[in-house]
Amino acid sequence: MTRPPLARLAAALPEAVPFVGPEAIERRLGKPFRARLGANESGFGPSPRVLAVMAAASHESWKYGDPENHDLRVALADHLGVAADEVMPGEGIDALLGLAARLYIEPGEPVVTSAGGYPTFDFHVAGFGGRQVKVPYEADRENLAGLAEAVRREKARLVYLANPDNPMGTWWTAAEITAFIDALPSDTMLILDEAYGEFAPAGTLPPIHPLRPNVLRMRTFSKAHGMAGVRVGYVVGVREAIAPFNRIRNHFGISRMGQAGAIAALADEAWLADVVARTAAARQRVYAIAAANGFEAIPSATNFVAIDCGRDGAYALGVLEGLVARGVFVRKPASQGLDRCIRVSVGPDEALDIFEAELPAAIAAAQALTAQRA
Amino acid sequence: MTRPPLARLAAALPEAVPFVGPEAIERRLGKPFRARLGANESGFGPSPRVLAVMAAASHESWKYGDPENHDLRVALADHLGVAADEVMPGEGIDALLGLAARLYIEPGEPVVTSAGGYPTFDFHVAGFGGRQVKVPYEADRENLAGLAEAVRREKARLVYLANPDNPMGTWWTAAEITAFIDALPSDTMLILDEAYGEFAPAGTLPPIHPLRPNVLRMRTFSKAHGMAGVRVGYVVGVREAIAPFNRIRNHFGISRMGQAGAIAALADEAWLADVVARTAAARQRVYAIAAANGFEAIPSATNFVAIDCGRDGAYALGVLEGLVARGVFVRKPASQGLDRCIRVSVGPDEALDIFEAELPAAIAAAQALTAQRA
Numbered sequence: 001m002t003r004p005p006l007a008r009l010a011a012a013l014p015e016a017v018p019f020v021g022p023e024a025i026e027r028r029l030g031k032p033f034r035a036r037l038g039a040n041e042s043g044f045g046p047s048p049r050v051l052a053v054m055a056a057a058s059h060e061s062w063k064y065g066d067p068e069n070h071d072l073r074v075a076l077a078d079h080l081g082v083a084a085d086e087v088m089p090g091e092g093i094d095a096l097l098g099l100a101a102r103l104y105i106e107p108g109e110p111v112v113t114s115a116g117g118y119p120t121f122d123f124h125v126a127g128f129g130g131r132q133v134k135v136p137y138e139a140d141r142e143n144l145a146g147l148a149e150a151v152r153r154e155k156a157r158l159v160y161l162a163n164p165d166n167p168m169g170t171w172w173t174a175a176e177i178t179a180f181i182d183a184l185p186s187d188t189m190l191i192l193d194e195a196y197g198e199f200a201p202a203g204t205l206p207p208i209h210p211l212r213p214n215v216l217r218m219r220t221f222s223k224a225h226g227m228a229g230v231r232v233g234y235v236v237g238v239r240e241a242i243a244p245f246n247r248i249r250n251h252f253g254i255s256r257m258g259q260a261g262a263i264a265a266l267a268d269e270a271w272l273a274d275v276v277a278r279t280a281a282a283r284q285r286v287y288a289i290a291a292a293n294g295f296e297a298i299p300s301a302t303n304f305v306a307i308d309c310g311r312d313g314a315y316a317l318g319v320l321e322g323l324v325a326r327g328v329f330v331r332k333p334a335s336q337g338l339d340r341c342i343r344v345s346v347g348p349d350e351a352l353d354i355f356e357a358e359l360p361a362a363i364a365a366a367q368a369l370t371a372q373r374a
Numbered sequence: 375m376t377r378p379p380l381a382r383l384a385a386a387l388p389e390a391v392p393f394v395g396p397e398a399i400e401r402r403l404g405k406p407f408r409a410r411l412g413a414n415e416s417g418f419g420p421s422p423r424v425l426a427v428m429a430a431a432s433h434e435s436w437k438y439g440d441p442e443n444h445d446l447r448v449a450l451a452d453h454l455g456v457a458a459d460e461v462m463p464g465e466g467i468d469a470l471l472g473l474a475a476r477l478y479i480e481p482g483e484p485v486v487t488s489a490g491g492y493p494t495f496d497f498h499v500a501g502f503g504g505r506q507v508k509v510p511y512e513a514d515r516e517n518l519a520g521l522a523e524a525v526r527r528e529k530a531r532l533v534y535l536a537n538p539d540n541p542m543g544t545w546w547t548a549a550e551i552t553a554f555i556d557a558l559p560s561d562t563m564l565i566l567d568e569a570y571g572e573f574a575p576a577g578t579l580p581p582i583h584p585l586r587p588n589v590l591r592m593r594t595f596s597k598a599h600g601m602a603g604v605r606v607g608y609v610v611g612v613r614e615a616i617a618p619f620n621r622i623r624n625h626f627g628i629s630r631m632g633q634a635g636a637i638a639a640l641a642d643e644a645w646l647a648d649v650v651a652r653t654a655a656a657r658q659r660v661y662a663i664a665a666a667n668g669f670e671a672i673p674s675a676t677n678f679v680a681i682d683c684g685r686d687g688a689y690a691l692g693v694l695e696g697l698v699a700r701g702v703f704v705r706k707p708a709s710q711g712l713d714r715c716i717r718v719s720v721g722p723d724e725a726l727d728i729f730e731a732e733l734p735a736a737i738a739a740a741q742a743l744t745a746q747r748a
Contacts, residue, residue, distance in 0.1 A: 004531055004563035004588050006618060007502075010477045013621040023440035036437065045436045054631075055429050061603040061635075062419045063410065064596070066397035091465060095624050103384045120625075127622050128381075157378055189378035214378050222438070229435040229630030244380060247387040248501050250469050252395075255629055256603030257428075261435075 009107060009129045018119040022329045034327035035347070035354040040166065040196075040304045042226040043347030044278055046261070047271035050227065053264040054257040065259050067251035075263045076234055080208050085239045088246075089262070091253045093195055093218045093233040096245075098124045100216055100235070101158075103244050104189050105130040110154040114142045116167070116335025118193065121160050130158070137338060140298055140306070141170040148183040159184070162193040164200050167333045167343045169300030174206040181212055189241070190215045195233075196302035198224035198272065199279055204301060211238045223303060224275055225265040231255070232262040279303045282346035289356045293363060298341070306333070306341040311370070313339030318369045322362025328355050383481060383503045392493040396703045408701035409721070409728040414540065414570075414678045416600040417721030418652055421645035424601065424638045431634040439633050441625035449637045450608055454582050459613045462620075463636070465627045467569055467592045467607040470619075472498045474590055474609070475532075477618050478563050479504040484528040488516045490541070490709025492567065495534050504532070511712060514672055514680070515544040522557040533558070536567040538574050541707045541717045543674030548580040555586055563615070566591045569607075570676035572598035572646065573653055578675060585612045597677060598649055599639040605629070606636040653677045656720035663730045667737060672715070680707070680715040685744070687713030692743045696736025702729050 005011065022039065026032050036043070069089045077084040090096040097120060105111060107129030113121060115134035125132055133154050135146040142165050151159050161180070164171035172180070177192070184190055192215055197205045208217075220233035232254055235242065265272075286305040290297040298306045309316040313336075320332050320342050332342045344355065379385065396413065400406050410417070443463045451458040464470040471494060479485060481503030487495060489508035499506055507528050509520040516539050525533050535554070538545035546554070551566070558564055566589055571579050582591075594607035606628055609616065639646075660679040664671040672680045683690040687710075694706050694716050706716045718729065 002561040003614065004478065004561050006477055007480045010618060010621060015617055015620045017441065017620060017625055019441065019625070021438070021441040023444060024442055027444065039438055041436050041438065043436060045433070051432050051435075054432050054435075057603075058425050058428050058432075058631075059419070061425075061428075062415050062417060062600040064395070064413055064415065064602045065605075067391065067393065067395040068398055070397060070401065091624060091627055094626055098624060103380055104378065106381045187376040187378050226436040228438045228626075229431075231439075231627065231629050240377065243389055244384060246389045246391060247384060250465060250472060251391055251393070252468055252602075253465055253605065255605050255632065257432075257631060258629065 018123045033329040035351040037345040038329035038331040040345045041228045044275045046226040047268040050261045050264045054261040057257045057260040065256040089234045091231045104158045110156040112150045112156045112159040116338045140168045144180045160191045164196045164301035168306045169302045171301040192217045200301040230258045232258045304345040318366030322365035326358040392497045407703040409725040411719040412703035412705040414719045415602045418649045420600040421642040424635045427638040428631040428635040431631045439630040463608045465605045475502045478532045484530040486524045486530045486533040490712045514542045518554045534565045538570045538675035543676045545675040564589045574675040604632045606632045678719040692740030696739035700732040
């Protein structure tokens, strides 16, 4: 008996997932993490106003959310100074990246990204049959000149860039990003992932205006707004680039609580400013913890810090495994050259206390492992 | 200056949406609906226990939800008597239909559905370039023999069936569905949409076992569980048919509140039984309202009733518009033959009181319109 065959594209894909969640590791270890510092979540949490609004909205959860996300689009448009049809919410940037990949990728055609960049974008590129053209980082930053050169060489119609970057936390200035955009062919679409934009120094995000016809800027409530578990992100662009999302998106995809909560989050600017300030202070603390352990922290414009463990990838992996075994969830870059680092999300003092307390033992364990291998 | 071109499939799609939401109509009318009876939502709401659990989970919303949906999968597996890898949650059946379409549709290849069936499935078929082969309803039911014949004739690898059906509310027995499955080629995948299954009489849903290698059964927390605005559905099938969803799904797509809420909903069997009983009583009341107005209600196994207005589609549309103008949100089938009906979701008495009060005037308005046209 034959089974129903998968479509060609789907049949060619592995069943690999972009990330193993901390819950899966907890199930394997048989105990919960004591400090959750691996997914660039904001341990400072969502605004209390967001929680209140979501609790109120939960009573209306028998209704589908507005498929046009009208009120949220209007709030975002006001916030950004664009028109309501120049912004499109989605179920997190992950979902929007999938939609953008579907809109722009032709099977077999090149898509330019950085080697070691966001795995979920790579997942979507593979998922729609794109041919991945990967440009190595340079000095721990995404290589703007290299990306632009690869786009021209390959005649790529799609290129992805995160600014600030994940997993390294590095960034380019607004002027440098603008010059990069200017260097792109007009028929190449840039996905500019600004998930961590709220944390970045002034002068990192290019101004919203003028909207560029070939740029899709993606932002989220998952990071600075502390709403990763709610699933709301958005994409900003010219209306000709935004409208096509309507052709393929999951129209009822954003929950009613999420729509209401995101509006409340936008309105609570004091909470956001406080989280950004606390994040900056926590970043300094992570730098200091790294230095105290003989490691070099890479300056970050995000809510996480890549810490250079000073040796090879195997050693950094040993440090990570030492932390995980001691109840501290962190992640690390897997890509050659970047893999000498671990990536530590910043968070409240209680979580960083545990990280600080456990790091020396994790380092000792990694050193022992390395000695054993030698 | 050229713009970035869309991929061929995306470029060929219209920007049409499957449904206009009631909120869009409210914005157009400039006032809220007094009775929301158009989207087959459950006005009886989610269980209070679900609300309590979601409120508690909201405080953890700074964390992403478990991308494996482990606890929810285990709860569903226990509930259904299957293994945890034989069920996959998703952001509502809408999202799961999109994933299934992507897994099984080859551009240009036939997909069999009913003419007048679920528009969102048609949206996904078009979205992935499937060639739609539509079989007309017969006596207000999806035509099982016709669907099976179309599958064989077209050598279709994908066929969709809702049981109970939307928009007519009619149903086939479990034995008839099983015979239909037996009649399908083993290399044709059936999507069996059981969104309304909890409302159906005993003997409507085929037993879960044996799982069929060529059937994906889809269910949801949006209808009987009253959680449409939360976005949780699931698909059940053999593990070889479930695993491929991992290749393409939005792994972090279900909110933390949604995962916790769905588990609580499954556990509150008393609430579900009460909603099902109240829905059955409300259905009887809608039948009676229809009869009192000279209309014939089509017996329904769902939480909505298709009411035959006894004339053509233009007349039924007039009745619908009369209701909408009077603050009663209902929808209607658009397809030839079915379009003589309006579709009224059932709900609490307060909502049905308004429907009952406004229907005579809506009918009078439709009659006046018809007379005017004659």
